[in-house]
Amino acid sequence: MIAARLVCVTRRFWPLVGGAERFMGEFAVEAQRQGRSTTLLTARWEPSWPSSLTYREVPVIRLPQFRARFVGTLVYMAALRRWLRRHQSTYDLVFVSLLKHDAVAAHWAVKGRRPLVLIAEGSGSTGDCAWQEQAVLGMWIRRICYRADAVIAPSREIQEELLQAGYPPQKIHYLPHGVKIPPERTPERRYQARQSLAALHPRFHLQPDEKLAVFVGRLHLGKGLRELVEAWKLVVQRCPNLRLWLVGEGPMETELLRQIEAAKLHSRVVLTGSFDDVGEILQAADLFVFPSHREGMSLALLEAMAAGLPIVATDIPGNRALVQNDESALLVPVDSPKELAGAVARLAENRELAERLAQRARFVAVMHFSLEETVRRHLELFDQIYTQFMKNVQIG
Known part of the structure; x- marks a missing residue:
């Protein structure tokens, strides 16, 4: 039946x-x-x-x-x-x-x-x-x-x-x-996605030479977002053209806005609000950051893998079930802004490493998590x- x-x-x-x-x-x-x-x-x-x-x-x-x-x-x-x-x-x-x-x-x-x-x-x-x-x-x-x-x-x-x-x-x-398996990322699709997002709101506009890192998920304490904003003060020192979008909504929104303002990162870190489909954002991005303290099976991480993005994530059991350190992602300890910033900068600066990790992550998503x-x-x-x-x- x-x-x-x-x-x-x-x-x-x-x-x-x-x-x-x-x-x-x-x-x-x-x-x-x-x-x-x-x-x-x-x-x-x-x-x-x-x-x-x-x-x-x-x-x-x-x-x-x-x-x-x-x-x-x-x-x-x-x-x-x-x-x-x-x-x-x-x-x-x-x-x-x-x-x-x-x-x-x-x-x-x-x-x-x-x-x-x-x-x-x-x-x-x-x-x-x-x-x-x-x-x-x-x-x-x-x-x-x-x-x-x-x-x-x-x-x-x-x-x-x-x-x-x-x-x-x-x-x-x-x-x-x-997750849905999107078409492979190309420079053309990245450009088109950025143009579409810029048309939605001026704060989504990116300069041609700017790189974009994204986090997708609920804005709550267990997602490691305080540490991520703290880490971004170090990231911009090494990678001044790298911006961060926090995609989602949740109870930490006001606190994060205050932290971003206090760190003078308002031009570097953007709270985008929620999207029912983040496919275009992932196409527009250059890397994905996921600093959660604890996860079961993260849909956001799976979507980033399927999109073929290089990933920096925390070294926790839920993430290790999907990605492996230095094979399909860079994994860093929980609650460590310094190591988080170092891994993000490393991927932003090392294109060969970023592409290798991204290709493996997408392969895993296609083979096991469609x-x-x-x-x-x-x-x-x-x-x-x-x-x-x-x-x-x-x-x-």
Whole structure:
């Protein structure tokens, strides 16, 4: 049997985009391309936002929620449960991002009626398992998540955390994230991408002789952005024509703006805001910087690999699962601005090294982490779960 009709649930979605949200959006689009009917449910964070839209041919439904934190969550959970109940005849399986409130509401709505698959995101102190241990009612939410038909772990580190948290081993499935593989980078595509970005806003204009480093991700403490801005004071001393764009949104935005201003880097470091598709930014860039303290399976890092960018990243398990030091990236210790700056300058100055690392990183992405193959493996799992679910229903 085929789970032909899918509902994907992610509380945050465009224009609020991080790695988890972008993966769910790309998954929905690719699943639809592979012949599945897909609907995406999310929260309506601002009253002015439309209650529905189409994201690259995938219908997106924004469900009500209030600004107040606790009340807003309850309103969203009730709306999600209500929608799933009312539209039960229109889908075969529900796929939920994060082991949080969305998972609880989805379980209440579909238990015994439709299969439920969850995907865990993040690891360590910023991961779902840690959140369940720290949040109010977090352990209660964990016990409900145990009841899902399957829980997907995008990385081995997340898989181990799920096991340690008591999730049934037979329900845990290791399935890495995947990304679209763009055309190979060329000087022409780099030039065209820079022209397109400059047309969006004057702050995106780059001089012909300027090089561009980018970070993509949520602007929060665990991403190592304080250290990155600190490192950039050293970078510009060696590479005065190298600029840095921090692409994303998050709670550290105001703090980073103050740090950039205090360091007199306002002409060197730009906070671009969020983009639902960072492909053009990666085409315009010359290198990628990823100084996270902890990661599960980083979609941003995978996208940089697929784009064929030379990479400087922190030497942490989640990053080492994707890139190897001096083979497909330069890896530096966590919380070390000096070594981070040295690695960035080294890549900016050594074109041969940068090209060698970039080519290897792209090869790994193409061979092991393409979105098409990733979604195909997820859909195979969904079909197995749906088939077993329907057999159990018939027996019952």
